[in-house]
Amino acid sequence: MKVLVSGGAGYIGSHVxxxxxxxxxxxxxxxxxxxxxxxxxxxxxxxxxxxxNKEGISRIIRSFKPDAVMHFAAHIRVEESVMDPxxxxxxxxxxxxxxxxxxxxxxxxxxxxxxxxxxxxxPEKLPxxxxxxxxxxxxxxxxxxxxxxxxxxxxxxxxxxxxxxxxSLRYFNVAGADEKSRIGQKYPEATHLITRALKAxxxxxxxxxxxxxxxxxxxxxxxxDYIHVDDLADAHLKALDYxxxxxxxxxxxxxxxxxxxxxxxxxxxxxxxxVDFHVEETGRRxxxxxxxxxxxxxxxxxxxxxxxxDDLEYIIETAWKWEKKL
Ligand code: UFG
Numbered sequence: 495m496k497v498l499v500s501g502g503a504g505y506i507g508s509h510v511x512x513x514x515x516x517x518x519x520x521x522x523x524x525x526x527x528x529x530x531x532x533x534x535x536x537x538x539x540x541x542x543x544x545x546x547n548k549e550g551i552s553r554i555i556r557s558f559k560p561d562a563v564m565h566f567a568a569h570i571r572v573e574e575s576v577m578d579p580x581x582x583x584x585x586x587x588x589x590x591x592x593x594x595x596x597x598x599x600x601x602x603x604x605x606x607x608x609x610x611x612x613x614x615x616x617p618e619k620l621p622x623x624x625x626x627x628x629x630x631x632x633x634x635x636x637x638x639x640x641x642x643x644x645x646x647x648x649x650x651x652x653x654x655x656x657x658x659x660x661x662s663l664r665y666f667n668v669a670g671a672d673e674k675s676r677i678g679q680k681y682p683e684a685t686h687l688i689t690r691a692l693k694a695x696x697x698x699x700x701x702x703x704x705x706x707x708x709x710x711x712x713x714x715x716x717x718x719d720y721i722h723v724d725d726l727a728d729a730h731l732k733a734l735d736y737x738x739x740x741x742x743x744x745x746x747x748x749x750x751x752x753x754x755x756x757x758x759x760x761x762x763x764x765x766x767x768x769v770d771f772h773v774e775e776t777g778r779r780x781x782x783x784x785x786x787x788x789x790x791x792x793x794x795x796x797x798x799x800x801x802x803x804d805d806l807e808y809i810i811e812t813a814w815k816w817e818k819k820l
Contacts, residue, residue, distance in 0.1 A: 496520040497734070498560035498602075500545060500593060501567030502538075503530025505679045506608065506668055506723060510564060512536045512677060513727040522558050524551065525567065534677045545589035548596060555600040562604035562734055563597050565590060568638070571685055572612065572781055575634035586637035591644055598648065598655045604737040605645065605660040606730055611719075611749070611786055613639045613664060621719075621789040624664070624745050632781050642745065649743045659743045661733040666719040666749030666788045668726055670809040671816035678816030688720070688810060691760055692817045695767035702771060704756050706778035709785075715756035717785040719749035722803035722812070732797040746797065749788025750804045759806070766810045 497514055501507040502523030507530070514521050515537020523535050526544040543550050545567055555563075568586045569575070575582040590607075597605060612635030613628045630636045645660045647653060669688045671678030684690050694702035707714040729748050754762075764770055793799045803809065 495562070496522070496558060496560045498522050498524060498555065498558055498563045500524050500563070500565045501530065501608075503527060503532055503535050503540060504566055505681070506665070506726060507564075507566035508534035508536070508677045509672065509723045509727040510566070510730045511538060512672065513724070513731055514538075517731065522554070522560065524554060529681060531680055534680065536676060545593050546584075548592040551593060552596040552599060555596050555602060559600075560602060562606065562737065563593070563602055564606040564730060564734075565593055566608045568608065570634065572632050572634045573685070573779075575632055575637065576781065579633035582633045582637040586634070587640045590641040594644060594648060598658055603658050604734070605658065606733050606737070607641060607645060607660060607662045609642055609662040609664045609745070610635060610638050611664050611666045611747070611788065613642065614786075616783040617786070620785055621751055621787040622747070623789040624747055624792055631783075645743070659737055659741070661737060661741075661743070662745045663726075663729055663733060664745065664747050664788075665726060666721055666747070666786060668723050669720050669813055670722040670724070670803065671812045672724070673812055675812070675815045675819050678813065678820075680820065687718075687756060687759055688763065688813055689817070691763040691771075692767065692810070692814055694771040695763060695769040695814075696817060700772070701774060703774045703776045704760065705776060705782065707775050708778070711755060711784060713755050713757045716782055717753040717755050717787065719751065719753045719787045720759070720806060720809055721749050721801075722809050725801045725803050728802070729793060729797065729799050732793075732799045736797050741796075744796065746793040747788040747790055748793060749790055750801055751788055751790045753785065753787045754806055762806050762810055766807060766814055
């Protein structure tokens with residue numbers, strides 16, 4: 495079976511390409527290599543192309559004839575999206591529209607989309623279920639929510655493309671790396687907590703900060719649901735199986751259903767690395783919801799997804815091994 499993966503040279507995409515390759519899928523990665531790296535693509539072929547070039551993408555789809563498309567390519571920095579919203583609407587929303595349109599025109603009927611917990615904004619109820627209202631609080635989350643709506647309408651019952659089916663996966667906080675350290679997160683400027691803390695342990699970051707210690711949480715810092723990237727990759731394969739068996743279009747949270755505070759993560763990074771790096775406590779980062787935890791019962795039940803790495807130490811150990819290799 496042939497799968498086209500946009501953004502397959504990026505952090506999450508490359509782990510999914512690995513999982514697809516290991517299962518014997520025929521993979522074609524399309525990536526503009528703006529933040530992706532060709533050496534992260536362990537299986538299949540890589541074509542350097544930008545989703546902004548709809549003609550180019552359509553041509554690739556017509557010639558490869560994938561059975562399904564997985565769409566990862568996107569910008570992901572919440573803060574940057576506030577400063578440069580149009581960059582996000584163009585790359586995340588407009589370019590997704592290009593890809594979705596190329597798919598329906600090319601008779602591709604199965605589509606898996608990388609969405610985000612950012613579509614929920616500050617959830618009223620925790621853990622957050624998929625039917626919670628979508629109230630993103632930044633352009634990043636809105637740019638992704640719009641794609642969810644584009645997919646929903648494209649697959650709608652009265653749509654001329656109503657044989658098109660999709661799964662949107664709403665990622666919580668993705669972290670960790672390949673067990674054998676072949677691939678991992680490789681961004682020029684890390685913003686994510688675990689990566690920054692590891693870079694502090696490595697001595698690459700001198701001013702590691704905890705953003706906000708006055709939240710209404712047990713230790714005053716934000717709580718997040720950290721999911722290992724290989725478990726997330728497995729969720730994509732399960733979603734693909736589901737669509738292949740005729741599953742209807744749907745949306746699933748991807749998280750473990752429990753969280754850790756920023757302080758707990760920092761302490762675990764210190765324990766795993768053995769480095770007691772300097773930590774400065776500073777004010778809140780704008781746009782941070784205090785607590786974000788997935789209700790994952792739907793993905794477990796519907797896709798038979800079973801987490802294998804629900805262990806913060808393992809997540810940090812794999813990320814640390816990769817970070818040292820970088
Ligand atoms: N944090 C620090 N210090 C740092 C980095 C982060 O204290 O150096 C804190 C943040 O303030 C936050 C927590 O650690 O409270 C987690 O922050 P991350 O940047 O690692 O992750 P986010 O929860 O902000 O973002 C993640 C994804 C986004 C997604 C979002 C959904 O990375 O793509 O969840 O809200 F949009």
